[in-house]
Amino acid sequence: MANPLTLVIPLREDIDLGVLQAGLAELLPNIGAAMEAVGTVHYSRVALLDHSSPNLQPKPGGTGPFSFMVITSYDGDFDVYIQDFVTHLGQIYDALLSFSADGAGIVPVAEHVEEFTAYLTANDLSAQPPSNGFPFYNAYPYTVQQVLANAPS
């Protein structure tokens, strides 16, 4: 049975959208391989929010402040696998948190594993009220590896 992660990383108010997008363009292509190495993530997507936009949708010339979202469905317990998560995704999160308004102090995350775990929990909408009381739908009761093992070749 998968669990949800709906992570919101508020970004520094002085962050320039162009700089941010250039940074993300370097990072985001690496996420897929890292998720595959972790092996517990069913789906993952990222999104950028502009809080100066009425519907939060960033538009050219948007002034922010911005937030970055990471949304995944994953198997098992986040805490127990946190070191493995750091091993594969630590450098990506180091870069993301360097843009953040509230997480730069725990970079590198490999040196602040417990603080990083606490940060993820505190900034995970799905782990905090009221969203943690909202339904999370699973279409199937299988792990990522069970799905991969039984998928047609």
Added chain:
Amino acid sequence: MTLDYADVQGTILQGYRVDHARHFVLRVVDEAAARALLGSLVDPASGLPQITTAARWTIKPPYFLNIGFTSAGLAVLGQPLDGFPRAFRRGAADGATAQLVGDVGASAPAHWVDGFADAHLILSLWVHRDLGVLEQVSATLRAAWAGALEELAAQDANALPDNKVHFGYTDNISQPTVQGAPPSKRPLPDRQPVAPTGEFLLGYPNQNDGAVYGVTPPQLSTNSSFAAFRLLEQDVAGFEAWLASAAAQADIDPELLAAKVCGRWRTGVPLVLCPDIGTPDPPLAPERINDFDYVSSDPALDDTFGYKCPIGAHMRRTNPRGAQVIAGGSLHRIIRRAMPYGPPYDPASPDAAPRGLVGWFINADIANAFELIMSKWVNESTFVKSVRGPAGANPVKNISGQDVLLGVNDPATSSFTLSKPPNLELTGFGPFVTTRGGAYCYLPSITALRFISAQDHTRR
């Protein structure tokens, strides 16, 4: 890298190769007197037995002595715990810990041997062969700690012949090779990466891009470590009875089933190298007994799908080596310093006397080693990564249930997959191990022990 062996408790970096142990479970009753006592254990001028370090000796000492502190023990001695890892602060007897590692039902802390749930210190004394030395040093220590510490329990352990454990398996074969540790006197090649020093000692680079595990204040950090202390009762009669009945169901020899649930024959010979016989002729060379992996580019040696050693075998679960698993097979190693306790089991006259295994399971990060292994690898079966093979073969399909030897194993749900096509699932067994005591301990460096003993918190 040069380590200051004289600052590291010996049991972390070397096996003592001894036949007897006594583990004292202790509680501080007088803080100042306890600090003074602890200081005297790292002060040769005190005349008391001294904490054994990893410094090399020329003549084997008559005894070995090491110590661990629970979080309650550190707290009662005035040490702030906010600079210590969460798992250690939580402790072994905590309800969340118990749920995580499978100490539930009869294994729950509420049923442990009196003393463990209230432990402040665990002091372990080992002797080579002379039980007189064990009693003599015990008497000296007991006299020394009178008024400072209360002895809540004392658990003896005695090696069985040929390094056997009560379930009949040969033990003490596989241990991590730690960078910078004294070389083993009996090295066994194992095809596994050398573990960075920081995986077993605070203050050194660990396997995570050179990050460092540590605690604060810094005087307590470098050369210290952590461990789970475990008292595990083994139901040998129940295990043997299950082997007989399940082997009949599977139509295989009980000794082969014993090998399948462990990963080695009871002789110590690994299934991957000798899948059909535990006493090969000619015998397996001693240096080859640990020289294997579960995956290989050589089809003759590869066992990706667990047809030789089942994916759910005890030692493949607890140390998957190069096999594809969630969290990485070689990244969660534990140094085991455990020994049998209780009388040898005589199959000719089965009895229910308490017997099992007691000792230390060491790693610098309890959460990433002991807790991950127990929660994900021993007590679940979803940690295996998909590897596609011919005709739909996949290791994910060849594991079920929990570790037969160590898992919770409720008979209503227990399951073990014998993975030689077609799979056969054996069910309705166990549990064969019951946790009778436990403690998460900080293993201080000698510097740290002196620092703790010198802190006079009553004068703050």
